[in-house]
Amino acid sequence: MNRFLAIVEREMRKFFRSPVLMIMSMMLPIVQLIILGHAYGGHIQGAKVAVVDHDGGPQAVKVREAFDAVAANIATFKTINYENETQAKEDVRTGKVDAAIIIPAQYSRRVYAKDAPRIGLLVDNSDQVMSGSIESEMQSLVNALNQPVIEDRVVKNIALQIVELYPYVEYMKYLLSGSVALAMYISVMIGGGMLYIDDKARGVHEGYLVTPISKLELVMGLNVAGAIKAVLSGISITVIGSLMAGLGVIFRPGADLNLFLLILGTSLAFNGMMFLMMVRVDDPLVPRAMFGVLNTLLFFPSGAISPVSAFPKWLQAIALVDPFSYSVHGLKAILLKDGGFVAIRGDLIFLFAFGIGTLLLATPLFKRTL
Amino acid sequence: MMSVARTVTPTHDPLPHRSAAIRVERIVKKYGDFEAVKGVDFEVAEGEIFGLLGPNGAGKSTLIRMMTTLIPVTSGKALVGGHDVAKEPNAVRRMIGVIPQALTSDQDLTVEENLIIYAKLYSVPRAEREKNIAEVLEAVDLTKWRGAQTKTLSGGMRRRLEIARGLVHNPRIFFLDEPTTGLDPVSRIAVWEMLNNLKKTRNLTMLLTTHYMEEADRLCDRIAIVDHGTLVALGTPVELKQSVPGSNVVEVQFSREDEDWKTRLKQLPDVTEVESQSAGVYRVLTSNGSQTTAQLVEMTNAMGEQLRSLSVQNTTLDDVFVHYTGRQLRDETVKAVFQMPPRPGAN
Numbered sequence: 001m002n003r004f005l006a007i008v009e010r011e012m013r014k015f016f017r018s019p020v021l022m023i024m025s026m027m028l029p030i031v032q033l034i035i036l037g038h039a040y041g042g043h044i045q046g047a048k049v050a051v052v053d054h055d056g057g058p059q060a061v062k063v064r065e066a067f068d069a070v071a072a073n074i075a076t077f078k079t080i081n082y083e084n085e086t087q088a089k090e091d092v093r094t095g096k097v098d099a100a101i102i103i104p105a106q107y108s109r110r111v112y113a114k115d116a117p118r119i120g121l122l123v124d125n126s127d128q129v130m131s132g133s134i135e136s137e138m139q140s141l142v143n144a145l146n147q148p149v150i151e152d153r154v155v156k157n158i159a160l161q162i163v164e165l166y167p168y169v170e171y172m173k174y175l176l177s178g179s180v181a182l183a184m185y186i187s188v189m190i191g192g193g194m195l196y197i198d199d200k201a202r203g204v205h206e207g208y209l210v211t212p213i214s215k216l217e218l219v220m221g222l223n224v225a226g227a228i229k230a231v232l233s234g235i236s237i238t239v240i241g242s243l244m245a246g247l248g249v250i251f252r253p254g255a256d257l258n259l260f261l262l263i264l265g266t267s268l269a270f271n272g273m274m275f276l277m278m279v280r281v282d283d284p285l286v287p288r289a290m291f292g293v294l295n296t297l298l299f300f301p302s303g304a305i306s307p308v309s310a311f312p313k314w315l316q317a318i319a320l321v322d323p324f325s326y327s328v329h330g331l332k333a334i335l336l337k338d339g340g341f342v343a344i345r346g347d348l349i350f351l352f353a354f355g356i357g358t359l360l361l362a363t364p365l366f367k368r369t370l
Numbered sequence: 371m372m373s374v375a376r377t378v379t380p381t382h383d384p385l386p387h388r389s390a391a392i393r394v395e396r397i398v399k400k401y402g403d404f405e406a407v408k409g410v411d412f413e414v415a416e417g418e419i420f421g422l423l424g425p426n427g428a429g430k431s432t433l434i435r436m437m438t439t440l441i442p443v444t445s446g447k448a449l450v451g452g453h454d455v456a457k458e459p460n461a462v463r464r465m466i467g468v469i470p471q472a473l474t475s476d477q478d479l480t481v482e483e484n485l486i487i488y489a490k491l492y493s494v495p496r497a498e499r500e501k502n503i504a505e506v507l508e509a510v511d512l513t514k515w516r517g518a519q520t521k522t523l524s525g526g527m528r529r530r531l532e533i534a535r536g537l538v539h540n541p542r543i544f545f546l547d548e549p550t551t552g553l554d555p556v557s558r559i560a561v562w563e564m565l566n567n568l569k570k571t572r573n574l575t576m577l578l579t580t581h582y583m584e585e586a587d588r589l590c591d592r593i594a595i596v597d598h599g600t601l602v603a604l605g606t607p608v609e610l611k612q613s614v615p616g617s618n619v620v621e622v623q624f625s626r627e628d629e630d631w632k633t634r635l636k637q638l639p640d641v642t643e644v645e646s647q648s649a650g651v652y653r654v655l656t657s658n659g660s661q662t663t664a665q666l667v668e669m670t671n672a673m674g675e676q677l678r679s680l681s682v683q684n685t686t687l688d689d690v691f692v693h694y695t696g697r698q699l700r701d702e703t704v705k706a707v708f709q710m711p712p713r714p715g716a717n
Binding site: 002003005006007009010013014017018202203204206207208209210211212213369370 | 435438439440441442460463464466468470471472474476478479483487488490491492493535
């Protein structure tokens, strides 16, 4: 039975001798974490908004002061004065400005007369994120303007009081769980799938097959080696990513144990899945061709980028059987919420069951002969 | 379809009173409808170097793969070290060493690390491992390279490492699939010398496949010529050569090609066979090389013709191959380079 350790030893010696695999498996997730984490993490700032003031009265001045307050504080947008409404609309259309605010003539009079005063907002809705942010900011601003100068003694409106359980979670932190799972997936894909088929094509397996090693020892050796590589990648990116994103949970030993279990379960699940897919493949091009397809098919529906509940039903069905989903869910539960073992128990059960199940399916398919 | 090799009548028993290390009985390998090996029989005695000679695609590698348990036998039987390859594959694997055609040692590992991994795959005890590795490195003259990364070795050294890897567990029977393919002539000769030394010092039984006639001639005690999955001849190199009519080959090229040279050459005394080759070259098999050469020159002068080239040589295994298959091994090898895709299980 110890022969499987020889396979593990061979794989690990190669792995440490040539650190390219480790670097390659971590490069994409780290780059993704940095780029996507910063790209999607922040608020819109410095949008250019044209203001056409046809009124010029005291209430219009009040509105424009509110704009100046936004520019000076949250800085979602800054205003540019336009004399010509047509030019402002044209500039929104051509992208010179992101939106245009039209304060119509008689606005101040209508405010005083309580005669349905309106402010026009023209947005470029081809960019949903930008237009959504400006609309939201403008809505807040209008709500503030609508507040009565003297409050009623008894507040009649219903107010929603929001209590956030955790401190504000930046997108980079949100993304970290997906990056850890992705690093392990890449490690398994390159270190397991591609190297396995390349070794087969080079005749390395032929060398194994003429020795007395059993089928089970060979399968165990290849998968244990693959799992160790994925665990090392997972641990590395968890530590590096947590430090980059400013997550201190990794310094809590209890959380570290839970993270380790999740990483172990994930690597087992990914290895089992990969081995099942590659067990009868001989062409070295196949794993390379599958790399991108599987990445899209498994990573994006997992909830790593956005919540699974926002997906259509068919995509949610993929997420249900996707080991990425359980890995990402479990890692988020620890990294973002320090939820303890109870929070990841279900994820661990799925990941280990998936890994063992796929290996049990793959083993009989593995050919002990050429 | 069964094939019966034309076993050359031995002039003496080359392997007296030796038991069979390998016995192959009516072995067949089929891939669908294609029959790669068609009922081959032979025996290899203990301590013998036995060669399977044939062009690419003849079935040599398929034969060796069946004997080394790499592919299942369709029908027939192969006993290696007394164990049936189909029924006791692990017993067979424990007593054989196999050198595949491709260089498969890990380039990122050192010479010694490659050997350690294989010693462990064969469950060589720790105490023996060190000793065995030192011995095989010495045997293949790689001791001073034991710490070198495999990727820094030359092709010949890497082949020697492959041989050391196959010996690290002290096998009784050694299979080598085209051990010198891709090596330069100097490295090839070095490998031959090394294999001869190994045979003497370790009393190994070796079965090797090759398409190099010189390799088979210099290394092998006995040779089986394989063609299209059948054994066409079997014997010692000397016996095989003697089995071909004519002990010498005269290769001649005339300056003018329009004469009926073949008929004229056949009429010369002692000539047993004439083969017409490309560009007006004729190979004349004769039992008396010097006499035929003199007569050939005399005939040419009498006709007022001129010779462009003339050479006399002893019968080679190439002539044996031509005699038994009707084709030249060298030509088959060259043609095989352009065979796409290879036949299933082709070597």
